[in-house]
Amino acid sequence: MSDPAAETVYTAGRVWTGERGGVVRDGAVVAVDGRIAYVGPAADAPVRAHARRVDFGPDATLLPGLIDCHVHLAGSRQYGWEAVPAYQRAARAVADLGRLLRAGYTTVRDVGGAIALGLREAVIEGSVAGPRVLAAGPILSQTGGHADVHSLPLRWAMEQEDAILADGPSAVRQAVRRICRLNADLVKICTTGGVGSEFDSPHDTHYTPEEVRAVVEEAHRLGRRVASHAQGADGVRMAVEAGVDTIEHGYYLDPAAVDAMAARGTVLVPTLVLARVYRETLAAGTDMPAYRRRKQAEAMDAMAESVRLALAAGVAIASGSDFVGAPGREHGGNARDVVALAEVGMGAEGALLAATATAARALGVDDQVGRLVVGLDADMAAFGPTSPLDSPAALLDGALAVVQRGRLVFTSRAGALEPAPLTRLRPRRPAA
Numbered sequence: 001m002s003d004p005a006a007e008t009v010y011t012a013g014r015v016w017t018g019e020r021g022g023v024v025r026d027g028a029v030v031a032v033d034g035r036i037a038y039v040g041p042a043a044d045a046p047v048r049a050h051a052r053r054v055d056f057g058p059d060a061t062l063l064p065g066l067i068d069c070h071v072h073l074a075g076s077r078q079y080g081w082e083a084v085p086a087y088q089r090a091a092r093a094v095a096d097l098g099r100l101l102r103a104g105y106t107t108v109r110d111v112g113g114a115i116a117l118g119l120r121e122a123v124i125e126g127s128v129a130g131p132r133v134l135a136a137g138p139i140l141s142q143t144g145g146h147a148d149v150h151s152l153p154l155r156w157a158m159e160q161e162d163a164i165l166a167d168g169p170s171a172v173r174q175a176v177r178r179i180c181r182l183n184a185d186l187v188k189i190c191t192t193g194g195v196g197s198e199f200d201s202p203h204d205t206h207y208t209p210e211e212v213r214a215v216v217e218e219a220h221r222l223g224r225r226v227a228s229h230a231q232g233a234d235g236v237r238m239a240v241e242a243g244v245d246t247i248e249h250g251y252y253l254d255p256a257a258v259d260a261m262a263a264r265g266t267v268l269v270p271t272l273v274l275a276r277v278y279r280e281t282l283a284a285g286t287d288m289p290a291y292r293r294r295k296q297a298e299a300m301d302a303m304a305e306s307v308r309l310a311l312a313a314g315v316a317i318a319s320g321s322d323f324v325g326a327p328g329r330e331h332g333g334n335a336r337d338v339v340a341l342a343e344v345g346m347g348a349e350g351a352l353l354a355a356t357a358t359a360a361r362a363l364g365v366d367d368q369v370g371r372l373v374v375g376l377d378a379d380m381a382a383f384g385p386t387s388p389l390d391s392p393a394a395l396l397d398g399a400l401a402v403v404q405r406g407r408l409v410f411t412s413r414a415g416a417l418e419p420a421p422l423t424r425l426r427p428r429r430p431a432a
């Protein structure tokens with residue numbers, strides 16, 4: 001294991017800084033005390049005698065560590081996971097963190113579930129190898145909303161730890177305080193029904209504007225961003241106008257919804273890879289319930305259209321897979337979302353931005369990660385021999401090497417993961 005105070009010079013045939021056109025041929029990144037001290041041509045790098053040198057080779061491309069803005073570290077291995085104890089799912093989720101790290105992910109935002117709150121701490125203390133986690137904790141939903149489990153007794157739904165059901169401005173305000181009491185990094189709410197919830201429609205708007213404004217006001221006052229699960233256009237627009245920071249899914253966008261997002265700078269996390277996952281699961285035939293198959297079939301064509309509409313309106317787009325660990329949504333394959341974004345019209349560099357710099361901005365941690373620039377944390381991943389800048393599908397082969405806070409924690413040659421203590425990511429306070 002390397003010395004945390006060590007100075008390391010990482011070199012690669014190409015270094016991409018996480019900025020448009022930011023490619024350095026025969027580049028170097030110098031990491032000192034966990035932070036980036038130099039990025040530029042290797043020939044000009046200030047290399048002191050005691051510095052360690054790691055060369056990833058002429059065919060490697062060094063990128064900022066990837067960021068997935070929408071995961072669930074739920075340890076799910078099947079569609080209905082409610083009957084699986086949380087301690088069993090947590091053990092699986094530890095394995096999922098390792099898969100994410102090998103895939104080049106150094107930051108993930110878990111948008112709902114109690115397990116991620118504990119995983120975040122285990123990663124920071126160095127007990128577990130994985131990306132740093134930003135955790136929403138329990139999802140806030142109206143009674144009968146997307147985070148409810150409609151066909152189970154209400155008593156069960158009220159007592160489970162992965163969601164809070166609350167109705168009315170004062171109750172949702174109290175719910176935000178409970179979520180912050182768990183030390184969540186953000187607040188996740190649901191302003192529409194969903195593909196995955198039984199007795200609602202993605203087109204139903206959930207919560208009133210008054211309730212969502214109360215959530216946003218309370219969360220922002222307590223320094224937390226708000227992410228809204230929102231699929232139908234009306235629930236998207238309502239949430240945007242109430243001031244949420246990111247829209248998750250946005251499957252059925254319309255011109256009014258994308259214009260509102262562009263005007264307010266709301267970031268869209270389209271979870272576009274799910275359009276492919278939906279198509280594959282329908283073709284494969286699973287034990288998935290009929291309502292879910294029907295809603296997936298209805299959504300999958302609209303999803304790509306919505307992303308194109310958002311792109312044309314100038315909406316910022318960040319990558320999020322919505323992978324949970326279940327078949328077809330296994331952690332480790334999360335970069336399939338980057339490939340989907342590239343192919344829908346963002347191009348290779350645009351899609352990589354969605355999984356690095358834009359993702360960091362959406363999470364409020366762009367002053368810490370997401371780009372290879374002096375002063376940021378040295379979180380990086382090397383890929384090759386095919387460069388993801390030429391073909392994003394190269395990401396799916398996994399990383400050649402991963403660096404967290406300046407330490408080499410994984411190489412594909414050695415295979416093993418070396419967890420090390422990390423610092424806590426601290427999202428900047430959102431604007432009130």
Ligand SMILES: [Zn+2]
Binds near residue numbers: 072111322
């Ligand atoms: Zn989700």
